[in-house]
Amino acid sequence: MSGPADAVRLRVAVVDDEQDVLTFLRLxxxxxxxxxxxxxxxxxxxxxxxxxxxxxxxxxxxxxxQMGSSLFLEIRSDSRLAEVPVVILTGLNAxxxxxxxxxxxxxxxxxxxxxxKPVDLAAFLRAxxxxxxxxxRPRR
Amino acid sequence: xxxxxxxxxxxRGRLFEEIPCGIVVIDRLLKVVDHNHAFAQVFGxxxxxxxxxxxxxxxxxxxxCPAEKTFADAQPRVREQTGxxxxxxxxxxxxxxxxxxxxxxxxxxxxxxxxxxxxxxxxQREYQTLFEKVPCYVAVINRDxxxxxxxxxxxxxxxxxxxxxxxxxxxxxxQQCEDCPAEMTFSDQKSHTSQHVGVTLDGHPSHxxxxxxxxxxxxxxxxHVIEMALDVTExxxxxxxxxxENRLRETLVDSSLDAIVVLDRNRKVMIFNRAAxxxxxxxxxxxxxxxxxxxxxxxxxxELLSGDGEHCVLHEIDVxxxxxxxxxxxxxxxxxxxxxQVVGAAVIAQDLRExxxxxxxxxxxxxxxxxxxxxxxxxxxxxxxLTGLEGGMYxxxxxxxxxxxxxxxxxxxxxxxxxxxxSALVKNLLAFSRGDKAKVSLVDxxxxxxxxxxxxxxxxxxxxVTLETTVPxxxxxxxxxxxxxxSCLANLISNALDACLVSHNPSCRVMVSVSETDDVVSxxxxxxxxxxxxxxxxxxxxxxxxxxxxxxxxxxxLLTRKIVQQHGGTIAFESAPKQGTTFRLSxxxxxxxxxxxxxxxxxx
Numbered sequence: 001m002s003g004p005a006d007a008v009r010l011r012v013a014v015v016d017d018e019q020d021v022l023t024f025l026r027l028x029x030x031x032x033x034x035x036x037x038x039x040x041x042x043x044x045x046x047x048x049x050x051x052x053x054x055x056x057x058x059x060x061x062x063x064x065x066q067m068g069s070s071l072f073l074e075i076r077s078d079s080r081l082a083e084v085p086v087v088i089l090t091g092l093n094a095x096x097x098x099x100x101x102x103x104x105x106x107x108x109x110x111x112x113x114x115x116x117k118p119v120d121l122a123a124f125l126r127a128x129x130x131x132x133x134x135x136x137r138p139r140r
Numbered sequence: 141x142x143x144x145x146x147x148x149x150x151x152r153g154r155l156f157e158e159i160p161c162g163i164v165v166i167d168r169l170l171k172v173v174d175h176n177h178a179f180a181q182v183f184g185x186x187x188x189x190x191x192x193x194x195x196x197x198x199x200x201x202x203x204x205c206p207a208e209k210t211f212a213d214a215q216p217r218v219r220e221q222t223g224x225x226x227x228x229x230x231x232x233x234x235x236x237x238x239x240x241x242x243x244x245x246x247x248x249x250x251x252x253x254x255x256x257x258x259x260x261x262x263x264q265r266e267y268q269t270l271f272e273k274v275p276c277y278v279a280v281i282n283r284d285x286x287x288x289x290x291x292x293x294x295x296x297x298x299x300x301x302x303x304x305x306x307x308x309x310x311x312x313x314x315q316q317c318e319d320c321p322a323e324m325t326f327s328d329q330k331s332h333t334s335q336h337v338g339v340t341l342d343g344h345p346s347h348x349x350x351x352x353x354x355x356x357x358x359x360x361x362x363x364h365v366i367e368m369a370l371d372v373t374e375x376x377x378x379x380x381x382x383x384x385e386n387r388l389r390e391t392l393v394d395s396s397l398d399a400i401v402v403l404d405r406n407r408k409v410m411i412f413n414r415a416a417x418x419x420x421x422x423x424x425x426x427x428x429x430x431x432x433x434x435x436x437x438x439x440x441x442x443e444l445l446s447g448d449g450e451h452c453v454l455h456e457i458d459v460x461x462x463x464x465x466x467x468x469x470x471x472x473x474x475x476x477x478x479x480x481q482v483v484g485a486a487v488i489a490q491d492l493r494e495x496x497x498x499x500x501x502x503x504x505x506x507x508x509x510x511x512x513x514x515x516x517x518x519x520x521x522x523x524x525x526l527t528g529l530e531g532g533m534y535x536x537x538x539x540x541x542x543x544x545x546x547x548x549x550x551x552x553x554x555x556x557x558x559x560x561x562x563s564a565l566v567k568n569l570l571a572f573s574r575g576d577k578a579k580v581s582l583v584d585x586x587x588x589x590x591x592x593x594x595x596x597x598x599x600x601x602x603x604x605v606t607l608e609t610t611v612p613x614x615x616x617x618x619x620x621x622x623x624x625x626x627s628c629l630a631n632l633i634s635n636a637l638d639a640c641l642v643s644h645n646p647s648c649r650v651m652v653s654v655s656e657t658d659d660v661v662s663x664x665x666x667x668x669x670x671x672x673x674x675x676x677x678x679x680x681x682x683x684x685x686x687x688x689x690x691x692x693x694x695x696x697x698l699l700t701r702k703i704v705q706q707h708g709g710t711i712a713f714e715s716a717p718k719q720g721t722t723f724r725l726s727x728x729x730x731x732x733x734x735x736x737x738x739x740x741x742x743x744x
Contacts, residue, residue: 018524020554024531027547031538118526121534 010132013037013052015045015071016060016089021119025058028121029128042071050080056132057081058124059111061090076108085112085131089119162233162254165240166191166207168247179254184226191252197224206237210250214239220257232257277348277369280355281306281322288364297341306367310338310348322365325352329362336369347376399469399489405482407432407445419469419491421462435460441473445485450475456492468492503708503731521565528558580733582617583625585661589654592629596637600650605640607633610653618661618727619735624703631696632665632723639669639721659729666722672715700725708732 012034014025019040026038037052039045049057059072072088075081088111113127156163162179164172164186172186172194180186186194192201201208206217217237225231233254239247271278272292279301280289287294287301287309295301298309306322307313316323321332333351340346348369354362393400399416403409409427417424420436427433437445438459444452451474458466469489476484536551538544589611600607633652640648651666697711704711708731715721 018528020528020531020558021524023550023554024527024534027531027535027538117523118530121530 009033009035010055010134011035011037011052012056012058012128012132013039013045013049013054014058015039015042015049016058017042018060021060021089021117025119025124028125032125032128034128034132045071046074046078046081049075050078053080054084056085056087056128058087058089058128061088072111073108087111087113087115087124087127087131089115089117089124162256163251164191164195164254165249165251167249168211170201170205170207173249182225182231182254182256183223195223195254196221197228206235207250207252210237210239211247214241214245214247221254230258232261274368276371277310277367279306279367279369281352281365281367283326283363285316285320285322310336310369312339321350321352322367325354325365326362329354329356335372338369340373344373346371346373348372397490399487399491401432401487401489402476402484403432403445403487404484410484411486415491416489419461419467419489420459421465438471441471441487444473444475459489468496499731506708507705518565518569525558525561525565528554528561532556532558579623580619580621580735582735583620583622584614584617585620585625585654585656585663586611586613586615588622588625589629589652589663592626592633593652595630596633596650600637603637603641604648605637606647606649608649608651610651610655612654615654615656615661618729619732620707620727621703621733624706628700628703628725629663629665631700632663632725635696635723636665636667636669636721639667639671641669643668643670643718645669645718661727661729663725664722666720668720671717671719671721706733 012029014022014029014036016022016025016038017040022038022040026036029036037048037054039048057075059075061072072086075084075086112131115124115127157176159176160178162176162182164175164179164183167173170191172189172191175183175186183194190201191207192198192205196202206219209215210217216239217235219235219237221233221235223231223233234257236253236255238251238253240249240251242248274291275293277294277297278291279287279294282288285305285307286303287306288303290298290301301309305313305316307315307317307320311317317336319334319336321334324330324332331351331353333349336348336350338346338348349372350367350369352365352367355364355366357363393411393413396413396415399419400411400413401409401416402411409430409432412422412424412427416422422433436459438454438457440452440454440457443449451472454469454471456468457471459469459471460466469492471487471489473485473487475482476486532551532554534551535554536548539547539549539551589609593607593609593611597607629652633650636650640650645668649668651664653664653666655662655664701711704725704727707727709725709727711723711725713721713723
């Protein structure tokens with residue numbers, strides 16, 4: 001499915017260190033008409049994200065206490081990315097770990113959505129369209 | 141044998157001369173007409189001198205001269221007199237003046253016998269001094285129990301006696317004491333001693349030891365009692381303090397959680413506290429006062445007791461209880477000395493059973509936590525595989541729908557890969573659970589290291605990797621699961637070789653070393669291979685994470701960590717990309733499992 005030629009495609013960035021997961025989500029989002037940045041390198045992801053200017057970021061939290069949360073916090077404190085909604089995809093109970101660094105009592109805005117792995121594709125796409133809007137919108 | 145002789149005039153003359161009492165004869169003019177030898181010994185040759193000059197060193201007759209009176213009335217007289225002896229020293233005498241009456245009734249001469257009182261006087265003075273200066277309260281008490289005379293110390297504290305009752309002075313009482321020792325002395329005329337509590341002038345209790353003795357009159361009756369009161373308040377205070385300190389010490393010793401045993405020089409038990417009763421299973425009465433049972437004393441302590449050692453600390457030693465059971469204790473012993481002389485020994489033993497139990501529980505908890513980490517890692521691994529499978533199905537499904545064969549193949553590969561991962565995971569799980577049973581025996585860590593290194597010698601050579609070892613000939617044996625230890629080292633060396641294979645370093649080295657410092661056995665495997673970047677390091681111990689593609693199952697480090705933790709050890713590593721990695725396994729000896737004989741023992 002692709003939008004009309006004069007429409008802008010929304011951009012979704014996916015950061016996950018599992019190649020197969022990355023392939024899966026990239027193809028599924030592209031099928032919906034999104035423009036997708038897929039990164040399996042959390043440490044270098046920030047630079048890529050700035051260049052990509054995403055409308056939504058999907059972030060895998062493998063070890064929230066050490067890595068995922070730090071990328072999340074970097075995104076939230078980045079002048080160009082801070083306002084971008086974030087969906088956390090996790091196989092671990094990242095909610096608790098992130099609750100410590102964001103949410104009530106913290107200046108950091110919590111993630112807009114948590115989704116547990118294995119990813120329920122329908123739920124994932126629903127979340128994406130709710131947060132980012134339809135894949136394409138008319139050019140302003 | 142001669143018969144009895146007649147008493148002669150000459151003998152009479154000799155009696156006059158030799159009687160041990162000075163005799164002097166004076167005429168009416170008070171001139172000495174004769175005297176005997178004893179008199180001359182004291183006053184010197186005096187015949188022809190005036191008596192007052194000879195006896196008292198005077199130049200004129202004495203006032204109230206007794207001799208003159210006797211010359212006048214022919215009555216005998218007694219007079220105590222102080223004269224001057226031949227050397228000019230005062231000399232006290234009892235003068236008995238006797239008239240020598242002529243047949244006419246006239247008194248022409250008087251004789252004076254002088255009994256020397258100097259010794260008596262001196263004695264009197266000495267007793268007076270003793271009475272005054274003796275460092276206790278001395279009072280003479282009459283039958284009314286009033287103090288009629290008191291010594292210096294008494295007067296200093298209670299003032300000059302003015303007829304007060306002794307009980308009012310000593311005890312501020314209004315009436316006689318119930319246990320009055322003076323009363324007993326008055327009634328039986330014997331000495332009595334008893335302890336009394338009085339009150340000082342400023343109202344504090346004071347303690348006395350009171351002795352009463354009769355002062356006998358010449359008729360044998362007792363009109364007065366002499367009472368001596370020794371102030372023992374300070375002694376009493378010290379006794380009280382000592383007793384308090386003893387009670388405090390006993391309480392401390394008895395409430396100590398550590399067993400405390402004190403032996404005298406002959407190894408007789410003097411102190412055996414409650415914790416000692418519990419530890420050794422003897423009642424205090426069974427051992428105190430007896431020689432300590434030989435089996436209660438561990439050998440190193442026997443050596444201290446019989447040798448020259450001053451103290452010893454045994455960090456862990458088994459002692460044998462009354463029932464023959466052994467209990468692990470930490471034991472400290474010290475030789476007791478008094479003024480440099482050995483008087484015995486004190487032994488303090490801490491029952492380690494509970495601590496060891498806690499240590500075991502802590503190890504168990506750590507092992508459980510390791511299991512928890514493993515399960516969490518597993519769950520994450522499975523979720524990733526499931527997502528991979530789901531992704532494969534989506535990609536294959538959409539490929540089929542679109543007739544896009546490349547996409548279909550991509551999806552199919554994803555399915556295959558994740559199926560393979562599931563299968564490997566199940567195999568690894570089995571391997572992981574098999575490792576639970578460990579046979580613990582005493583192994584030489586150096587030998588294990590050499591054996592494992594030999595297994596990789598050929599493979600290292602083939603790939604051009606230098607395999608070096610820094611392993612001592614031998615190390616003290618450690619209780620360990622030999623197979624598990626082999627697996628750990630093999631995993632680390634295998635990882636190190638793999639790191640070398642993918643590195644661009646042409647002269648890659650792997651170094652294996654074993655050492656022991658401060659009771660910690662350490663294995664180190666260092667490579668100069670590719671090293672790990674941040675992300676790889678973060679996931680090194682994550683279940684089934686592998687950078688080796690199909691070559692790695694991702695179980696190696698997880699298994700290694702499990703085995704290390706089962707041995708109470710720790711695993712740590714340092715790594716930098718392109719520089720290499722060092723893995724270190726540390727096994728504190730105190731936390732190693734106990735060796736088992738025969739059948740394998742579960743250390744998990």
